[in-house]
Amino acid sequence: MNPQIKIAIADDHPIAVNGIQMMLSAQPAMEIVATYTTGKALLEGLMQQQPDVLLLDILFPDYSGNELAAMISKQYPGVRMVVLTSLDAPTMVKSMLHHGCLAYLLKGTDQPTLIKAIQSAYRGVEFIEPSLKEHLMLSVLKPQKNGSTVPYTLTNREDEVLQLIVMGDTTQQIADKLSISARTAETHRLALLKKLYAKNSAELVGIALRLGLAK
């Protein structure tokens, strides 16, 4: 008999937390040891107790899934992370996988898939929702035709610039607020356009909001 898999759930929606709990309630080999509805609670809870598998949403009021995944994979490499979210953006999938997550599921997933993903993650095996795989393949092939592989992770500065762009600031205003030259602010914006495959700032804002990089 295998030992029970200790599972923690982090999702800002109580409904989702309940739903996941219910889906796993009939599994004797799995035990839900904690649930969190904020990023802060999750980080504090991990200090007390580390589950085998962490089901992680991406959108929290206080932290982004990117930050959380990066922090957790560093501090608690023993915790296997399974992303469970409604964002089906290829860049987000890539980003979370790069940050050490082993599986990526959509909220629309069914019980068998969820269980399979948890078991795979527990064994250290990657698991990507089948319907997402096609999207991923497409998005991997597309960018590469331009030559260099561009993994999408924003630097601190780029993120700051992005927030100001979303707020409608011009390059000059951004430069003033960050105390850098307009030229530098521009460089950062252009880097953002390339990383997120946006043709201009308007599209950039749209992509950033959909990816949860800004609100």
Add this chain to the structure above:
Amino acid sequence: MNPQIKIAIADDHPIAVNGIQMMLSAQPAMEIVATYTTGKALLEGLMQQQPDVLLLDILFPDYSGNELAAMISKQYPGVRMVVLTSLDAPTMVKSMLHHGCLAYLLKGTDQPTLIKAIQSAYRGVEFIEPSLKEHLMLSVLKPQKNGSTVPYTLTNREDEVLQLIVMGDTTQQIADKLSISARTAETHRLALLKKLYAKNSAELVGIALRLGLAK
């Protein structure tokens, strides 16, 4: 003793359906008589049996919540609809309420609020998630601060132009796609900037997405 409230749940995410079921499982006065994960299944199910209260999501693979709400309120006026979704766009709230929904909740809602909303709807009383009410007030008040009452309603053309801007098209590209002169396309964009109080197209996209004017 009151009779049981018959409840149906329509949500394309099995997780959410389970979560809602669990939240209501401890309520003896409520009975879940059906659950649906597609718009088609919902419409077919309603022909067989009408619940007192229908918990309705907005995003379905086959139908939009708008369509569903309009159809259901016409054909089954006895079914009280409660919107339960993760979209917190004021325009969407208004739209669903106009289509006959009695309550509007976010997926992040807790058990007491959900129960209160269902009870209110059952009695025919409107119920809006408290956190949403502020947003609604703001979106109604803001336009008025400039004196003349400017309800932000976009014309058909403006909406078409907006969608293309969100997709990252330039004025010239928009002009080509809509078969109008670049000057006209620009006029429409400038009108959008004024109506939504955006300083530039980037901010415009941000505002439009937050208002639910585009996705």
Add this chain to the structure above:
DNA sequence: TTGAGAATCCGTATTTTCCCGGAGGCCGCC
């Protein structure tokens, strides 16, 4: 130590956006 990536800065040229204006035709409503 070497190297990669982040952050900073610069030049030039072209395209696009933004801000002033103004104007004519069409349609629906009072």
Add this chain to the structure above:
DNA sequence: GGCGGCCTCCGGGAAAATACGGATTCTCAA
């Protein structure tokens, strides 16, 4: 009929953004 709203078109000019280039520091990790 008139009036307002919508859609269309236009000029001119300033400001900003985008597309090419290239360069120097600094840090952190292999």
